[in-house]
Amino acid sequence: MQGHPTTHEGLPGIRIASGSLGQGISAAIGAAQSKKLNHDTKIVYTLCGDGELQEGQNWEAIMYAAGNQIDNLIVTVDYNKQQIDGATDDVLPLGNLRAKFEAFDWEVVDIKNGNDIDAILNGMKIAKNKTGNGKPICVLLHTVMGNGVDFMMHTNAWHGKAPNDEQLEKALEQNPVTLGDY
Numbered sequence: 001m002q003g004h005p006t007t008h009e010g011l012p013g014i015r016i017a018s019g020s021l022g023q024g025i026s027a028a029i030g031a032a033q034s035k036k037l038n039h040d041t042k043i044v045y046t047l048c049g050d051g052e053l054q055e056g057q058n059w060e061a062i063m064y065a066a067g068n069q070i071d072n073l074i075v076t077v078d079y080n081k082q083q084i085d086g087a088t089d090d091v092l093p094l095g096n097l098r099a100k101f102e103a104f105d106w107e108v109v110d111i112k113n114g115n116d117i118d119a120i121l122n123g124m125k126i127a128k129n130k131t132g133n134g135k136p137i138c139v140l141l142h143t144v145m146g147n148g149v150d151f152m153m154h155t156n157a158w159h160g161k162a163p164n165d166e167q168l169e170k171a172l173e174q175n176p177v178t179l180g181d182y
Contacts, residue, residue, distance in 0.1 A: 022052060022055030022056070022057035022058045022061075023057065024046050024047070024048050024052070025046055025048060025057075025058050025061045025062065025065075025075055026057060026058075026060075026061040027046075028044050028045070028046035028073060028075065029061050029064060029065045029070055029073060029136075031044045032044040032065075032070045032072045032073040032136075033068065033070055035072055036070070036072055041072070042072070043072050043073070043074060043128065043131055044072060044073050044074070045073075045074050045076065046073070046074075046075050046076070047075075047076045047077075047078065048075065048076075048077055048078070049077070049078045049080070049083065050077055050078065050079045050080065050081060050082075050083070050088050050094060050097065051082065051083020051084065051085075051088055051091070052083075053077065053094060053097070054083070054088070054091065054092045054094065059104075062075075062101070062104050062106065062136075063104055065106075065136040066104050066105040066106055066135060066136060067105075069134045069135070070136050071131055071132055071133055071134050071135055071136060071137075072131055072132065073131075073136045073137065074124070074127050074128065074131065074136075074137045074138075074139060075136065075137070075138050075139070076124075076127075076138075076139040076141050077097065077138065077139065077140050077141060078114070078141055078143055079097065079114070079140045079141055079142050079143060080114075080142075080143045080144060080145040082145045082154075082155070082156040082159065083156060083159065084156060084159045084160055085156070086156055087156070097140055098110065098140060101138040101140075105135060106135055106136050106137065106138045107127075107130045107133070107135045107136070107137045107138070108137075108138045108139075108140060109123055109126050109127045109130070109137065109138070109139045109140070110123075110139075110140045110142065111123035111139060111140065111141045111142060112142050113142065114141035114142045114143035115143050115144055115147040115148070120141065123139060123141075124139065127139050145158070145159070146158055147175070148174060148175030149170075149171040149174050149175050150174060151167070151170070151171075152171065
């Protein structure tokens with residue numbers, strides 16, 4: 001897969017793939033606010049990385065969403081403590097993300113095992129049930145970068161880098177892709 005998904009190539013429901021510029025949350029807030037103004041009850045979801053939260057535009061958007069009660073929005077943060085240049089604590093420490101979002105008047109849901117599909121589904125149900133109560137929702141998805149693949153885990157070396165054929169085969173042997181009933 002390429003680093004930034006092209007939304008026009010078979011990704012239904014995904015409208016924008018913005019990368020680390022910090023635009024994803026802002027765009028999602030605009031979409032959610034538009035839905036509210038048009039009396040559309042659908043929820044807007046967005047996913048960002050913790051390294052992306054090092055961009056200032058996000059915090060302006062986060063403040064705006066709470067100030068305007070954008071409560072049909074779920075922002076999920078891939079909280080793996082890595083970004084393209086290294087560990088987030090080494091590049092620009094984020095501190096306590098839960099406390100930051102709560103200080104900005106957001107509801108926060110922690111999914112402690114963000115590499116477990118059942119935990120994700122359960123956590124997202126909890127997040128969805130919190131919508132419509134005057135506050136935007138943040139889901140902190142605690143993940144391990146490269147989970148299940150010994151040469152990819154706990155390193156930013158694979159952020160933005162595709163494995164060659166031999167590495168891909170080894171990765172799939174270690175962590176076969178199965179979605180079961182999902």
